[in-house]
Each structure stands twice: as structure tokens, then as C-alpha cells.
Amino acid sequence: MTGSASSMQQPPSRRIAGDLRRRIESGELRSGDKLPSERALAEQYGAARNTAREAIRLLTEQGLVTAKHGKGVFVREPQKLFRLGSDRYSVRNRETGLTPFRLEAERQGKVARIEVPSITRERPPTDIAERLQVSPDEESVVHRENHYFADDEPVQIVSTYLRWNEVQGTLLMQSRTGKDGIYGRLEELGHTMTRVRDEISARMPTPAEATTLKLLPGVPVLEVLHTSFDQDGVPFEVSRYVHRADRTGLLYELPVEG
Amino acid sequence: MTGSASSMQQPPSRRIAGDLRRRIESGELRSGDKLPSERALAEQYGAARNTAREAIRLLTEQGLVTAKHGKGVFVREPQKLFRLGSDRYSVRNRETGLTPFRLEAERQGKVARIEVPSITRERPPTDIAERLQVSPDEESVVHRENHYFADDEPVQIVSTYLRWNEVQGTLLMQSRTGKDGIYGRLEELGHTMTRVRDEISARMPTPAEATTLKLLPGVPVLEVLHTSFDQDGVPFEVSRYVHRADRTGLLYELPVEG
DNA sequence: TAGTGGTCTAGACCACGGT
């Protein structure tokens, strides 16, 4: 508290955080390196431990470092991204027998696993009802919840919504949907996917999502609201994808109409 | 500190945060409502002010509430989203004389403004160099930085990279690029946009981004790395878009190849 | 002036990880 008025712009916690950020960005502290302990930082800067702790918190919020209880605070390692391309809906991919997720996991040398925690008849959320063109006031949809893992690490949560009156009594009410997955069954019901729409947004996870995705603080999620349209322009399937943003990149390639 | 061992699973700060989250989700506290003050919460729960403050911090991190210095803590209002469609690169839109950004701002009844803080020759970042197929070791690109505002609120930061040897001495080195913008000039240079690739990710903002975008804590950014390809498949323009995620939705519509 | 959040202090005890 000795500086002149002009040198006192920043509170100590910001100053400590700024110093650490610079040390990380300059390469002095590299991925995986351990930061000085909170108590050591406090002593170095002549501050209380809570002040050093606040500095660490700022960096954590920015996704730069991650704390490990009992061990220390470490510079976060950049993660290889799952690259989910716009061709992930292509029929060609179905014919390989590998889903896009399995393909991508394989590319990274990881083992893909998919769980189906629930398949239930429900009243749809309003955003889903609008897009699937069903009533939001009745139990008009079937909700299939899927969890995707790579090497037992959860990477995405998917909620797929289908029309109850169409899928009632079919394999689409089972967790094992047979050859070519749900799109194979939907094709038998007369829906050939000819167009898709993806609406993309990003936000911080809910506590529930943070738990199931095992998200560290400072990691946002990517939410994709996906709608499939058939040959008649009818939306026949809507899915909400929640991806952990530290492991996911989306890729869209498209022609530009003259 | 009176609960039995079995009822003590959660620390007080989480308990307070959980109670508040439930009150918000149940509708008891609505968008724009003021939460109890930190001191009031501390008293209600028989805790120190720092503990109540920690609870508020958790909610802020989750993007649920936002603090206003001197006024209080308020439930965050959902923002209307800028919907940036995949047709934003279409030539048709250029012919209207309105850029997609201006169109979208108009749709929301807001005034669009675009600043060009800098146009400089530079050595490209490696991810840009790869995609534009230029050398990362020379000053091989021109970097045009743009800031987009809606009603004087900043909503996106765009860095466009072009080949120095192509645009040297052209209008593309000026802030006013003439009719149809940069794509008009690039077409005169023989590059007709026929295909685009967008690579999308989400992350927490850097402090610099948080400042220029005036981001509140708990708001991530959407980053889009955009590449334009011409009639010969040559990448002739690469841009990095940084959008504030609380105001931006991306929309992609695409046909599915049989 | 009173009330609010923003920051800081100087302690304390707990839970976790490794020796």
C-alpha cells in the first residue's frame, strides 16, 4: 500500500494474476508445470493467502490453470480436439458401420463407448417442440438420452427427440436400434434425411452437466440444436448436443451459392 | 456446523448457492430481480460475509447472475441472440448492399457500427499461415482488424488475413474497400468464393477480449476460424471471429449428400 | 449518508496426496 496514486491502478490479486499469466504466455511456465503454492505466492508478494488464492481463481476462471487438491496448481494442458465435421450426418458414413464419433475416437487412438441412460416418453421442451412441430402440452415425444465416452472420459451428452406417434412400438424405443442406427429405422418410416440445420451456442455448464462431463472450472460447453429434415422438408428428428468445449471443435464445410 | 455427519455433505457456500439457484429456476426470482445482499445472506444463514460472497461467485461463474457494484446482484436477463446464418457468405446478401451483420442488427432494431482499428502487414499466426498457405516466417499477410458494435455495444472482434503479395497497393489496404466490400475487391483479383470452411470452438475470453467486448464474468466466447476457397480450390482469405456467446448464435443449414 | 459489492487481512480447520 505504498505506491503513489498513479502506480496503484491494480489491486494486488490482479497484479499477481497478471504476473503469472505473463510467465505462462512467455513460456517460462509450460503446460503441466506447477505454479508456486498459494502460501508461497502470498509470502513473495507480502499478501494474505486469500489474496494469492484470488489471483489463482482469476486464472482458473480464464481456463489457464487447474488446481489439484493436495498436489498444487498446474498450467492446463491443451487437449486434442474432437473434430466433428459437417459430414457427420452423411449417409456414406453410415455405410462404413462406424458412427462419426467412433471414427473420430479411433483417429485419436481412443476407445469409444456410448451409453443410453434413458429412453422415455415426455412432454418436449418448448424449443424442441417448435422445431419438431409437435405439441408442447402433451407427451408427444420420445426422448433418447445418450452419453458418449472416449477412453471412459465423458465428452458429450446428446438428447434425441422423436415423434411418439411414429416411433411407438418400434426399435426406436429400444437402446439397440439395429443396422444403421436410428437413421436406418427412420428411413424405414419414410424419412430420408436430405437437409440438416444446426444452431450453435456456447455457455457455462449447469452443475449437473459439469458433473456428468467431469468439467473443470473455466470450461464452457458448446450446445448444438440439430434438426433433420426429410425429402418433403418435414423435420423428423431434433437433438440437443452438449459438448465439452475443451475437447470439441465443430467443422462446417459448405458451398456458397452464386 | 450443527448437522449430523450424514447431513453435512455440502459446504455452506454451496448450500446457499444451491438454494438461490433453485429459487431462480423455480421462478421465485425472475430475470432482473435483485438477490438478497451478501450481508443479508450471511446473516440469514449464520455465516460470514465471505461465505455468502462465495455462493454468489459460484452463481456468477455459471452465468446465472451478475453483480452491479454499489447496486446489488441481479438475475441475469437472457439476451436476444444475433443469429449468424451460414448464408452470411452468400453473394445474394452482398447485392442488397447490407452486410449480414447490418441485416441482423436491423432485425433487432439496433444500429450497427463497424470500426477498423488497424490494417497492418504482419507475420501470420501459425494456424492462419497453414490455412492461407503462406509462410509463417515472413510478413506474408495483411491483417485487417474489425470491431462490430450494435447500439454501441461491442459484439464481435474479427481479424481478417489476406495475402500481402496480392493486396499490396489495392483498396484492401484501406479501411474503405468500396462496393461489395473486401469480397468485391477479391473477386476483381480473380477469387470467386465457391466454398467456405468454418472451424468452431468455445473458450473463456482472454482479459483483453473481456475488456474490448465488455464481457461480464461467466460469459464464454465463440471462436470461428473461417476459410474462403475460390473456384480453383485455393484458400484466399482467412478470418478469426471472436463472438460474445451471450449474444451470438451460429446457424448452419446444409444439404446431406445421399 | 446509508447500502451495496470489491478487496484485503490473519488467522483457523479440513481433505487430499505423497513420503
Place this chain on the structure above:
DNA sequence: CCGTGGTCTAGACCACTAC
């Protein structure tokens, strides 16, 4: 066992807002 982060206490002063 010791060192680490996780949480809490009971104060304090500052900065901002509104009256």
C-alpha cells in the same frame, strides 16, 4: 508426517450508487 488446495471466520477499508 507434511505440504497442498478447499473452506470458513470476523473483522476492515475502499468504490460505487442512490437518496
